[in-house]
Amino acid sequence: xxxxxxxxxxxxxxxxxxxxxxxxxxxxxxxxxxxxxxxxxxxxxxxxxxxxxxxxxxxxxxxxxxxxxxxxxxxxxxxxxxxxxxxxxxxxxxxxxxxxxxxxxxxxxxxxxxxxxxxxxxxxxxxxxxxxxxxxxxxxxxxxxxxxxxxxxxxxxxxxxxxxxxxxxxxxxxxxxxxxxxxxxxxxxxxxxxxxxxxxxxxxxxxxxxxxxxxxxxxxxxxxxxxxxxxxxxxxxxxxxxxxxxxxxxxxxxxxxxxxxxxxxxxxxxxxxxxxxxxxxxxxxxxxxxxxxxxxxxxxxxxxxxxxxxxxxxxxxxxxxxxxxxxxxxxxxxxxxxxxxxxxxxxxxxxxxxxxxxxxxxxxxxxxxxxxxxxxxxxxxxxxxxxxxxxxxxxxxxxxxxxxxxxxxxxxxxxxxxxxxxxxxxxxxxxxxxxxx
Amino acid sequence: xxxxxxxxxxxxxxxxxxxxxxxxxxxxxxxxxxxxxxxxxxxxxxxxxxxxxxxxxxxxxxxxxxxxxxxxxxxxxxxxxxxxxxxxxxxxxxxxxxxxxxxxxxxxxxxxxxxxxxxxxxxxxxxxxxxxxxxxxxxxxxxxxxxxxxxxxxxxxxxxxxxxxxxxxxxxxxxxxxxxxxxxxxxxxxxxxxxxxxxxxxxxxxxxxxxxxxxxxxxxxxxxxxxxxxxxxxxxxxxxxxxxxxxxxxxxxxxxxxxxxxxxxxxxxxxxxxxxxxxxxxxxxxxxxxxxxxxxxxxxxxxxxxxxxxxxxxxxxxxxxxxxxxxxxxxxxxxxxxxxxxxxxxxxxxxxxxxxxxxxxxxxxxxxxxxxxxxxxxxxxxxxxxxxxxxxxxxxxxxxxxxxxxxxxxxxxxxxxxxxxxxxxxxxxxxxxxxxxxxxxxxxxxxxxxxxxxxxxxxxxxxxxxxxxxxxxxxxxxxxxxxxxxxxxxxxxxxxxxxxxxxxxxxxxxxxx
Numbered sequence: 001x002x003x004x005x006x007x008x009x010x011x012x013x014x015x016x017x018x019x020x021x022x023x024x025x026x027x028x029x030x031x032x033x034x035x036x037x038x039x040x041x042x043x044x045x046x047x048x049x050x051x052x053x054x055x056x057x058x059x060x061x062x063x064x065x066x067x068x069x070x071x072x073x074x075x076x077x078x079x080x081x082x083x084x085x086x087x088x089x090x091x092x093x094x095x096x097x098x099x100x101x102x103x104x105x106x107x108x109x110x111x112x113x114x115x116x117x118x119x120x121x122x123x124x125x126x127x128x129x130x131x132x133x134x135x136x137x138x139x140x141x142x143x144x145x146x147x148x149x150x151x152x153x154x155x156x157x158x159x160x161x162x163x164x165x166x167x168x169x170x171x172x173x174x175x176x177x178x179x180x181x182x183x184x185x186x187x188x189x190x191x192x193x194x195x196x197x198x199x200x201x202x203x204x205x206x207x208x209x210x211x212x213x214x215x216x217x218x219x220x221x222x223x224x225x226x227x228x229x230x231x232x233x234x235x236x237x238x239x240x241x242x243x244x245x246x247x248x249x250x251x252x253x254x255x256x257x258x259x260x261x262x263x264x265x266x267x268x269x270x271x272x273x274x275x276x277x278x279x280x281x282x283x284x285x286x287x288x289x290x291x292x293x294x295x296x297x298x299x300x301x302x303x304x305x306x307x308x309x310x311x312x313x314x315x316x317x318x319x320x321x322x323x324x325x326x327x328x329x330x331x332x333x334x335x336x337x338x339x340x341x342x343x344x345x346x347x348x349x350x351x352x353x354x355x356x357x358x359x360x361x362x363x364x365x366x367x368x369x370x371x372x373x374x375x376x377x378x379x380x381x382x383x384x385x386x387x388x389x390x391x392x393x394x395x396x397x398x399x400x401x402x403x404x405x406x407x408x409x410x411x412x413x414x415x416x417x418x419x420x421x422x423x424x425x426x427x428x429x430x431x432x433x434x435x436x437x
Numbered sequence: 438x439x440x441x442x443x444x445x446x447x448x449x450x451x452x453x454x455x456x457x458x459x460x461x462x463x464x465x466x467x468x469x470x471x472x473x474x475x476x477x478x479x480x481x482x483x484x485x486x487x488x489x490x491x492x493x494x495x496x497x498x499x500x501x502x503x504x505x506x507x508x509x510x511x512x513x514x515x516x517x518x519x520x521x522x523x524x525x526x527x528x529x530x531x532x533x534x535x536x537x538x539x540x541x542x543x544x545x546x547x548x549x550x551x552x553x554x555x556x557x558x559x560x561x562x563x564x565x566x567x568x569x570x571x572x573x574x575x576x577x578x579x580x581x582x583x584x585x586x587x588x589x590x591x592x593x594x595x596x597x598x599x600x601x602x603x604x605x606x607x608x609x610x611x612x613x614x615x616x617x618x619x620x621x622x623x624x625x626x627x628x629x630x631x632x633x634x635x636x637x638x639x640x641x642x643x644x645x646x647x648x649x650x651x652x653x654x655x656x657x658x659x660x661x662x663x664x665x666x667x668x669x670x671x672x673x674x675x676x677x678x679x680x681x682x683x684x685x686x687x688x689x690x691x692x693x694x695x696x697x698x699x700x701x702x703x704x705x706x707x708x709x710x711x712x713x714x715x716x717x718x719x720x721x722x723x724x725x726x727x728x729x730x731x732x733x734x735x736x737x738x739x740x741x742x743x744x745x746x747x748x749x750x751x752x753x754x755x756x757x758x759x760x761x762x763x764x765x766x767x768x769x770x771x772x773x774x775x776x777x778x779x780x781x782x783x784x785x786x787x788x789x790x791x792x793x794x795x796x797x798x799x800x801x802x803x804x805x806x807x808x809x810x811x812x813x814x815x816x817x818x819x820x821x822x823x824x825x826x827x828x829x830x831x832x833x834x835x836x837x838x839x840x841x842x843x844x845x846x847x848x849x850x851x852x853x854x855x856x857x858x859x860x861x862x863x864x865x866x867x868x869x870x871x872x873x874x875x876x877x878x879x880x881x882x883x884x885x886x887x888x889x890x891x892x893x894x895x896x897x898x899x900x901x902x903x904x905x906x907x908x909x910x911x912x913x914x915x916x917x918x919x920x921x922x923x924x925x926x927x928x929x930x931x932x933x934x935x936x937x938x939x940x941x942x943x944x945x946x947x948x949x950x
């Protein structure tokens with residue numbers, strides 16, 4: 001008789017620690033491939049699992065191995081059909097011969113894709129954005145649900161029994177099935193007791209026997225029909241309801257004229273991704289609208305937004321007008337929370353900048369929950385512009401808005417670490433505080 | 438039990454299993470195994486696990502307890518991927534050479550499969566582990582689990598004290614040398630008992646507590662150093678040449694702390710534990726397959742397994758022993774299950790129905806009818822190489838249509854050296870046996886010299902057999918790892934085994950860090 005141990009209920013993920021170690025080790029390369037995927041992928045896809053290729057460096061496990069070729073060796077193979085000793089067989093081109101050498105196991109083991117969880121992906125994404133830990137936690141948090149009473153159910157946990165409902169069902173059933181009441185039994189018992197007190201007579205005996213039989217019948221019936229039967233029991237039902245959420249629309253505005261290069265677009269994309277993550281945490285449903293502009297603006301899909309450049313001048317106000325048009329058409333501010341994020345290198349003509357002020361001040365800021373503007377500058381310029389209020393024409397124009405509207409944020413970014421401060425205000429305030437002006 | 442087995446009642450019906458059925462089946466199989474095959478096994482501990490847990494076990498080299506290391510995580514990801522893609526099914530069982538013998542059964546198996554697995558692992562492998570001389574001499578089945586437990590907690594403690602990165606660095610380097618971390622010829626010492634290890638730890642702790650930096654400032658006695666340098670005895674005590682690189686580094690590395698040495702020791706002990714398994718793949722699997730095939734058929738003959746279950750068992754059995762020919766796209770080497778089973782059944786045949794040829798080749802066993810004793814003896818005394826050298830019969834060579842292909846690097850052709858004919862039998866048998874000789878087929882690398890008092894240059898030697906060199910990239914990477922453990926320059930000379938000429942030499946000073 002062997003010993004049996006049922007290990008199925010033992011904790012799973014025994015090798016979770018190994019996996020974490022592995023991911024940590026390959027961190028740099030994984031980060032790069034996640035960044036590449038984010039660059040080519042869609043904004044909304046960041047917040048999910050990602051498959052990544054096995055990193056090449058840092059995860060090799062070397063050992064002394066015999067070289068694949070060179071030297072003299074012998075292969076012993078089964079299944080000879082027509083060879084005789086001395087036959088010459090031409091070697092197939094470079095490498096293994098006739099499947100003779102041992103199968104290249106190691107090569108395939110280092111060359112596969114595996115899936116990183118959403119948590120791991122976000123960790124890697126956040127890494128050089130320098131987010132405060134608190135914020136990271138908040139962004140990773142999955143939408144919270146709150147249980148809400150939603151009628152009754154026939155199944156549930158004992159703590160949720162609804163006594164009122166249960167007793168009402170029980171009562172109805174007892175009436176319908178004519179369960180003998182306690183009073184009926186008491187009445188019979190009383191009568192028996194009375195009859196037993198008086199001297200016995202044949203009639204009395206008969207009566208007592210009949211009564212006892214009746215009593216017996218009633219009691220059996222009572223036993224068969226339970227006071228509270230499982231079918232009576234009702235439980236309070238709870239529906240998980242997402243914590244109050246509404247719809248949000250996020251406008252991504254970007255200058256795509258020739259001056260925006262790969263680096264600028266990459267920074268802008270990260271900026272948009274982060275805003276999307278923030279919003280996703282707060283809203284059930286988010287739509288993203290992409291508006292690109294040169295000297296004219298148009299709404300495009302994500303692919304075109306990030307990948308196509310156009311030639312032309314730069315007139316920022318066209319994008320703002322387009323945004324206003326789309327809001328009027330599709331996103332009534334009474335139903336949608338409107339967020340806007342604009343990325344640009346700051347080039348604009350002076351006259352148009354004034355037009356931008358007029359548009360924002362007069363129309364858009366009133367509709368938007370939040371408007372974030374980032375100006376992507378060269379790393380070398382960072383310390384020149386870092387402190388001064390001077391800058392491009394658009395920057396100077398927007399400075400005026402910044403003073404007037406509290407829900408307007410602007411910042412210059414040169415590295416990924418500069419992105420987060422733009423959101424500091426957005427994150428610091430609760431939605432209720434961000435009221436529409 | 439034996440009497441009961443005679444009755445014609447089924448052990449189980451239907452495909453669902455439960456613990457009573459498992460237990461009843463095990464008892465019946467064990468009784469018949471002892472009665473008919475005279476097997477002698479460790480007590481069995483059967484553990485039911487889910488597929489997820491099977492994957493976990495895979496990635497930690499099949500052991501129930503293992504320390505943490507990123508490479509296990511990598512293997513897990515790989516196995517997980519294969520499994521999820523359906524590219525590879527999981528093994529139905531996993532068996533651990535321990536006392537009691539631990540057998541993992543997958544919960545997804547049907548009852549028929551569980552019976553097959555019980556016969557295969559809990560009896561076949563178990564008998565082999567307990568009786569084969571390699572396992573008896575070189576592994577300590579009773580102590581391995583507690584040793585692994587110690588290893589796991591020791592390494593976890595080291596990680597706490599010295600940091601993950603430092604421990605990982607030692608493990609990385611040590612893993613690279615795992616194959617060179619076994620004693621091939623010298624018998625390894627017994628695993629120290631828990632109490633001895635406890636004593637060792639206490640002594641280390643005492644040394645750490647009573648450490649006094651003043652001792653370091655004492656000038657070394659010149660006399661002693663000089664004496665030592667001239668003393669040939671001292672070098673002799675290093676016992677060079679040394680084939681076990683990990684052992685050498687653990688004992689002699691000038692830069693390692695005591696805890697790092699202990700980690701090397703742990704990896705070395707685990708490598709040593711697995712060494713017999715690598716030398717007895719054909720025998721071990723052959724023994725288990727032969728046992729399950731024989732026992733299942735006996736049970737079926739006695740009416741204890743239904744026809745449906747037997748059909749399922751046979752289907753799985755034939756999947757396991759499938760051997761495609763060399764030109765089949767599915768060919769990936771010789772299937773140890775198939776070769777082992779065929780050889781053992783062949784012994785049975787030679788013993789009971791020999792041909793004239795068999796009488797000629799195997800006068801000791803042909804026609805004697807004592808195949809049980811012959812097999813028990815083979816299982817106990819042989820490893821793959823010697824087993825094939827002794828028992829591969831011409832009939833089997835013909836059945837498999839073996840041929841030997843010569844492959845010389847300077848020739849544009851392979852040359853067929855021998856086929857299954859009268860002239861070829863001996864040669865094929867020798868060549869096949871040689872290909873299973875782990876010692877001869879893996880690179881032979883030894884420590885040959887070390888300059889302990891000078892620049893501490895460590896010299897290794899690779900004996901090159903038949904002109905087969907090491908792969909360059911992995912050699913350089915491994916040398917870097919040795920350097921990390923040794924702390925000073927390490928060089929590896931490739932020396933031709935026949936002529937004794939040095940082919941080339943590679944030193945860590947030539948390799949970028």
